[in-house]
Structure formats: structure tokens, C-alpha cells
Amino acid sequence: xxxxxxxxxxxxxxxxxxxxxNGAAGRYYGRGIPYLPIDGYPGKLIAIEGTDGVGRSTxxxxxxxxxxxxGYGVIETGWTRSxxxxxxxxxxxxxxxxxxxxxxLLYATDFADRLEKEIIPALKAGFVVLSDxxxxxxxxxxxxxxxxxxxxxxxxGFAIAPHMVFYLNVxxxxxxxxxxASRGMDFWESGMDLKHGDDIxxxxxxxxxxxxxxxxxxxxxxxxxxxxxxxxxxRIQEELRRQVSAFLEPAEKIPDSVSAMAKTRLMTATARTxxxxxxxxxxRVFPPSICRWRxxxxxMTIQDGLSSSKTVSFASSTTTRA
Amino acid sequence: MxxxLLHATDFADRLLYKIIPPLKAGMIVLADRYxxxxxxxxxxxxxxxxxxxxxxSxxxxxxxSLYFRVPIDVSVDRLLARRVKLKFYEAGMDxxxxxxxxxxxxxxxxKVLDEYDQLVNEFGLEVIDAAGSITDQQRLVRNVIxxxxxxxxxxxxxxxxx
Numbered sequence: 097x098x099x100x101x102x103x104x105x106x107x108x109x110x111x112x113x114x115x116x117x118n119g120a121a122g123r124y125y126g127r128g129i130p131y132l133p134i135d136g137y138p139g140k141l142i143a144i145e146g147t148d149g150v151g152r153s154t155x156x157x158x159x160x161x162x163x164x165x166x167g168y169g170v171i172e173t174g175w176t177r178s179x180x181x182x183x184x185x186x187x188x189x190x191x192x193x194x195x196x197x198x199x200x201l202l203y204a205t206d207f208a209d210r211l212e213k214e215i216i217p218a219l220k221a222g223f224v225v226l227s228d229x230x231x232x233x234x235x236x237x238x239x240x241x242x243x244x245x246x247x248x249x250x251x252x253g254f255a256i257a258p259h260m261v262f263y264l265n266v267x268x269x270x271x272x273x274x275x276x277a278s279r280g281m282d283f284w285e286s287g288m289d290l291k292h293g294d295d296i297x298x299x300x301x302x303x304x305x306x307x308x309x310x311x312x313x314x315x316x317x318x319x320x321x322x323x324x325x326x327x328x329x330x331r332i333q334e335e336l337r338r339q340v341s342a343f344l345e346p347a348e349k350i351p352d353s354v355s356a357m358a359k360t361r362l363m364t365a366t367a368r369t370x371x372x373x374x375x376x377x378x379x380r381v382f383p384p385s386i387c388r389w390r391x392x393x394x395x396m397t398i399q400d401g402l403s404s405s406k407t408v409s410f411a412s413s414t415t416t417r418a
Numbered sequence: 419m420x421x422x423l424l425h426a427t428d429f430a431d432r433l434l435y436k437i438i439p440p441l442k443a444g445m446i447v448l449a450d451r452y453x454x455x456x457x458x459x460x461x462x463x464x465x466x467x468x469x470x471x472x473x474x475s476x477x478x479x480x481x482x483s484l485y486f487r488v489p490i491d492v493s494v495d496r497l498l499a500r501r502v503k504l505k506f507y508e509a510g511m512d513x514x515x516x517x518x519x520x521x522x523x524x525x526x527x528x529k530v531l532d533e534y535d536q537l538v539n540e541f542g543l544e545v546i547d548a549a550g551s552i553t554d555q556q557r558l559v560r561n562v563i564x565x566x567x568x569x570x571x572x573x574x575x576x577x578x579x580x
Contacts, residue, residue: 129419131464180420197430197476205423212419250472254419 115231115252121260122219126253132216134256139219140344141256143230146264147307148285149275150325151332155264156226158333159340163224168344171218173210174228181206189284196241203234204251211255219256224344231255232263232318236310240303241290260343261318262336264325268305275300421512422460426473429453433477441478446567453477454485454541458533462526463513482566484559485538486548490528494520 115125122141123134144152144159153174160170176185185202188194194202218225231252238248266274275281283289286296287303315322321339323332440447453474460470497504498520506512509519510526538545544562546555 127466127469129464130466193431193435195430195434197434198427201423201427201430205420205427208419208423244476247472247475250469250475253469253472254466 115235115249115255115257121257123257124253125255125257126250129212129254132212134216134219137216137219138222139225140260141215141219141225141227141258142340143227143232143258143261144264145230145232145261145311145320146325147236147266147271147304147311148282149271149278150264150266151274151329152228152264154329155332155336156228158329159336160226162333162337163226163340169221169223170226171214171223172226172228173214175233176203176206178206178209178213180209194289196238196243199241200234200238200243200248200251203237207231207234207252208254215256227258230258230261232261232311232314232320235314236307239310240287240306257318260340261320262339263311263315263320263322264332265312265322266308266325268301268308270326271304272297272301419465421463421507422456422465422470422473425456425460429456429474430476437478449480452480452483454483454534454537454543457537458530461533462510462529482563483541483543484546484562485534485543486546486555487531487534488548490524490531492549493527494523497523 122137128134144156146152156172160172163170176182181202185206188198188202215225215227234252235245235248239245275285281296281300283296285304286300287306288296288299290299290303292299292302311320314320323335325332437447437449456474457467457470461467504519504523508527509523510530511519511522513522513526515525516522534543537543546558546562548555550558
């Protein structure tokens with residue numbers, strides 16, 4: 097308990113043992129959490145990064161369903177979704193007392209909570225963890241706000257280097273169009289706290305441009321797999337699936353307990369999803385409001401070959417669209 | 419980790435609103451606990467020592483830090499004389515070392531004290547023997563402070579009234 101068995105980097109190490117590209121996938125970037133050794137956990141951590149409104153959540157939802165149909169246990173985690181911190185962050189954002197340091201630290205606390213309570217247990221149990229944003233969002237946002245980069249990397253030294261980081265890249269012009277067409281510009285996403293001016297449009301453009309530059313500058317450092325997010329939803333999803341399966345399949349092991357019948361059903365279901373079926377329709381069958389544990393149960397019933405109501409509704413929804 | 423980070427957030431907030439402005443105004447800031455508390459507590463909870471130090475590198479280094487050292491027995495007696503129960507976290511009950519709060523307190527705070535002893539050398543804390551009476555301690559404190567600040571000079575100001 098007193099010292100890390102993961103042999104932390106020496107204090108005088110130039111990078112100070114912080115988050116940087118040296119992190120091997122599935123291990124802590126820097127000094128890590130000494131009381132939580134994670135070596136050898138079977139789960140996989142996949143991060144989808146990108147600025148506000150770039151289409152991350154849509155892609156994650158589609159990827160999740162596809163993975164689940166193929167028999168993977170999937171858990172999603174997203175920025176500021178920690179039960180401990182979400183209310184606090186909302187309160188803090190709504191008041192005018194947040195400064196750049198407390199802003200960074202609240203996000204880091206949220207991340208630490210999700211890491212300890214969601215991500216690490218899921219990796220231990222062999223889940224595929226899809227992370228909607230990862231520490232790179234924090235690094236980019238704080239970087240734009242002038243927080244010391246090395247301090248930030250040291251701070252996030254307790255983060256786990258994902259097995260894959262997808263970066264959805266977009267240009268500001270396209271982004272503005274998308275955001276305006278959907279939900280409009282929001283105070284924080286426009287960086288209004290940076291006081292670039294009263295005009296939310298100008299502020300959004302300036303802020304997002306800086307953010308995109310920050311993200312781009314991290315590409316090599318953290319081995320981003322950059323995807324052109326200006327393409328259609330389906331094209332991006334195809335590319336995501338191609339890369340994810342190329343990574344997961346060699347490591348894939350279908351447990352022996354899965355009956356032959358369940359296997360066939362799995363494969364049929366997979367075959368159906370690969371066909372260019374309307375993603376959005378399936379999304380409606382399983383709206384995002386379905387909680388993560390129910391989704392996991394759904395997967396398990398398929399594997400066990402039980403004909404529970406979940407399995408039936410799942411099967412029928414795919415067949416009717418095939 | 420969340421325990422450590424929440425305290426750091428609180429500290430950052432107080433640093434920027436309550437500590438730095440008075441320092442800029444040339445005032446004396448008395449801090450009841452500082453980052454050293456975090457160094458001792460977090461390390462006891464198994465957080466990486468160097469990581470916590472780097473985390474708090476945004477803190478202002480105090481001109482003078484006093485460490486009131488007290489044996490664990492004295493601290494338990496004093497706390498129990500005032501209240502019926504020890505607080506959950508101050509007794510380190512979250513570590514699950516003992517279901518008995520007093521026993522847990524002894525184990526946990528014992529480790530915290532060990533950490534403090536290391537900090538004394540690392541950061542040059544001035545140790546005050548806190549087992550003595552309030553008056554004795556206060557005299558010690560005044561002696562130490564007097565070496566660092568010329569109180570009389572502080573009363574004059576060069577600023578002109580507007």
C-alpha cells in the first residue's frame with residue numbers, strides 16, 4: 097500500500113511520469129493508482145474523441161449495438177457522467193465562480209470516479225469500454241485556457257492509455273453548420289468564459305478553432321486514429337467497425353459455454369447488421385435511455401440462447417428490418 | 419483518488435479567492451492546514467506520493483509552515499473529550515482496516531503521523547510540540563513567527579489614501 101509495484105518513473109524524469117505517448121495500451125500513462133493494479137485485465141478500452149457536436153455519441157451508439165450483437169459486453173462511459181460529480185459540476189458551471197484550475201480539477205475528479213467505479217471494474221470483467229471523450233478533451237480544453245501542459249499531463253498520469261483512440265476530426269465551418277442545425281451554441285462550448293467577446297458566434301468559432309488545434313497537436317503524442325468526421329454517419333461507422341474488429345478479433349475468444357444454437361443466432365444477427373440497414377431505425381428500437389445494465393443483460397440472454405422477452409424483441413426487430 | 423482530487427479542487431478554489439488576493443495586498447494569510455495535509459492523508463490512502471506533490475505544484479509555497487506534532491494517544495483523548503464520535507473519514511474508516519472507529523483512528527492517524535514526519539524534513543516544517551498547554555504552545559509559535567516577521571514594520575503603509 098505504501099509504494100507502487102508498477103515502478104513509477106523517477107521524479108526527475110523529463111516527463112515527470114505523466115500522461116504522454118509513452119503509455120502502453122491498457123496500462124497507466126504515468127504514476128497510476130498504486131492501490132489499483134490493472135495489469136493483465138482482459139477488457140479493452142476504446143476512446144472516441146472529438147469536439148462538441150462532431151457526432152461522437154451517434155457513432156458510439158451504433159458501434160455499441162454492433163459490438164453487442166457480435167457478443168461483446170459493452171459499457172459506455174462519458175465525460176461528466178460520474179454520479180459523484182455530475183451534480184457538482186452542473187452547479188459549478190451555473191455559477192460564475194469556476195476558474196480554470198477548479199474547472200480542470202472538477203473534471204479530473206469526475207474522471208477519477210468513473211475510472212475507479214466504471215472503467216477499471218469493466219476492464220477487469222472483460223468488457224469493451226467505449227469512452228465518449230477521454231482525457232484528451234480535458235487536455236485540449238485546459239490547454240486552450242492556458243493551464244500548464246506538463247502539469248496537466250502529470251495530473252492525468254492516473255489515466256489508463258486506451259487500446260484505441262479514435263479522433264473525429266472536423267473543420268470549424270462544418271461544425272458550425274451542424275451545431276446550429278441541431279441544438280444551437282451553448283455558453284461553455286462557445287468558450288464564452290474566455291471572454292473573447294459578447295458575440296457567441298464569433299466566440300464559438302475562435303474557441304472551437306483553438307480546440308481543434310489542440311486536439312490536432314496531440315494526435316502524434318497519443319497515437320490518435322484520425323477519422324474525417326465530415327463524411328456521412330455510415331461511412332464513419334464503417335471505418336470504425338473495420339478498425340475495431342481488426343483489433344478485437346485476433347484477441348476474440350468465444351466462451352465454450354455458448355451453445356451451438358446461440359452461436360448460429362449470433363452469426364445470423366451479425367450478418368444482418370453488416371448489411372446496410374438503416375442505423376437510425378435500430379437506434380429507435382433501443383433508445384439511449386436504455387440503461388447500460390439492461391443492454392448487457394440483453395447480450396447475455398442472446399449468448400445463453402434463452403428465449404427471454406429481451407431476446408425475442410431483439411430478434412424480431414432485426415428480422416423485420418432485414 | 420476522488421477524495422484527493424476533491425480536496426485539491428477545494429484548495430484551488432480557496433487559493434485563488436482567499437489566499438492569493440490578500441497576499442497580493444501584502445497581508446498575512448494564516449492557513450489552518452495546507453497542502454501538507456493532503457500529502458500526508460493521500461499517501462496514507464495509497465495515492466502516489468509524487469503524483470500528489472505534482473498535483474499541488476500550483477500552490478503557493480508558504481513562507482513559514484508550522485507542524486503541531488502530538489502523540490496519537492493525546493490526539494485520541496482530546497478528540498473524545500470533546501465529542502462522542504470520531505468522524506468517518508478522520509478515523510480512516512473508508513480504508514476498512516477496522517470496524518472499531520477508535521482502533522481505525524489509531525491505525526490510520528498513526529500512518530498519517532509517519533507521513534508528516536517525512537514531510538518535516540522534505541519541506542522544512544517548523545515542529546511545535548503540541549502535547550503541551552495552549553499557553554506554552556502559543557509562546558513557542560510566537561517565538562518562531564517573530565523570527566520571520568517584523569510585526570512593527572507591518573503596521574505602516576506606504577499607500578496614500580485616495
